[in-house]
Amino acid sequence: MICGSGLGAITDTLTQKQCFPYEEIPHFPTSTVKGHVGQMVFGYLHGVPIMCMQGRFHYYEGYPLWKCAMPVRVMKLIGVTHLIVTNAAGGLNSTYNPGDIMLMKDHVNIMGFAGNNPLQGPNDDRFGPRFLAMNKAYDKQLLAICDEVVEEMGLQNITHKGVYTCLGGPNYETVAEMKLLRVLGVDAIGMSTVHEVITARHCDMKIVAFSLITNRCVDDYDDHTEVNHEEVMVTGKRMEGLLKEFVSRIVSRIKETFEDA
Numbered sequence: 001m002i003c004g005s006g007l008g009a010i011t012d013t014l015t016q017k018q019c020f021p022y023e024e025i026p027h028f029p030t031s032t033v034k035g036h037v038g039q040m041v042f043g044y045l046h047g048v049p050i051m052c053m054q055g056r057f058h059y060y061e062g063y064p065l066w067k068c069a070m071p072v073r074v075m076k077l078i079g080v081t082h083l084i085v086t087n088a089a090g091g092l093n094s095t096y097n098p099g100d101i102m103l104m105k106d107h108v109n110i111m112g113f114a115g116n117n118p119l120q121g122p123n124d125d126r127f128g129p130r131f132l133a134m135n136k137a138y139d140k141q142l143l144a145i146c147d148e149v150v151e152e153m154g155l156q157n158i159t160h161k162g163v164y165t166c167l168g169g170p171n172y173e174t175v176a177e178m179k180l181l182r183v184l185g186v187d188a189i190g191m192s193t194v195h196e197v198i199t200a201r202h203c204d205m206k207i208v209a210f211s212l213i214t215n216r217c218v219d220d221y222d223d224h225t226e227v228n229h230e231e232v233m234v235t236g237k238r239m240e241g242l243l244k245e246f247v248s249r250i251v252s253r254i255k256e257t258f259e260d261a
């Protein structure tokens, strides 16, 4: 699992936890962002062994995308098969409200348009192919499991399926940028996740990802509200209980699916 801004409480669901601060892990970057604890947490959830990044690394912290996503390859080498990625995101789709969940059905790798990609450079054949198909990055079976959990928890009114994009940050978007992203079919905007998903897909992990919509993206020159990180974390804190239950039930169903396989 990868926990986004303010979503680190998801690790509270784990038992027999062993925590390793990133600064104690050789060659790992360190988390410098408020709301990101900065440690790798190992534990169990419904008897399933879990490796969880409590806090992630971002391009805007000064790390190249391959380094931000490097922990995904460490997870692969340790034997992780399924990746649950969470993030806090701004809701560009006007039907989204703070506190909503957006299940990622796809992403727009806008940083990749300029070739800024975690797989740039010589391909490491130990993990995957030189040229990677991305049309099935978001696993349909895992999305169906999310749909079942949404139904079970009665979250239909606050849950959406949409398209996410990752900008480099650390600034939030301008009005013109939000208007452009809306034209491109983007529903939620963040500063993470896409490079982690590309890296996970490259090494054939099954991936499910969702955004907690922490604030509205307002593409109106007459609206003077300004997004800020505190607001992002406040919404994360408000929704942490529900998200813990949501993720817990997803893992439980993945376990059932694996046991039936």
Ligand SMILES: Nc1nc2ncn(CCNC(CO)CO)c2c(=O)[nH]1
Pocket (backbone or CB within 6 Å): 005, 033, 058, 088, 089, 090, 091, 172, 173, 189, 190, 191, 214, 215, 216, 217, 227, 228, 229, 232
């Ligand atoms: N408009 C907008 N709203 C958002 N809410 C959360 N994030 C994700 C970025 N989170 C950063 C700063 O809050 C910390 O990684 C964003 C974003 O990128 N844009």
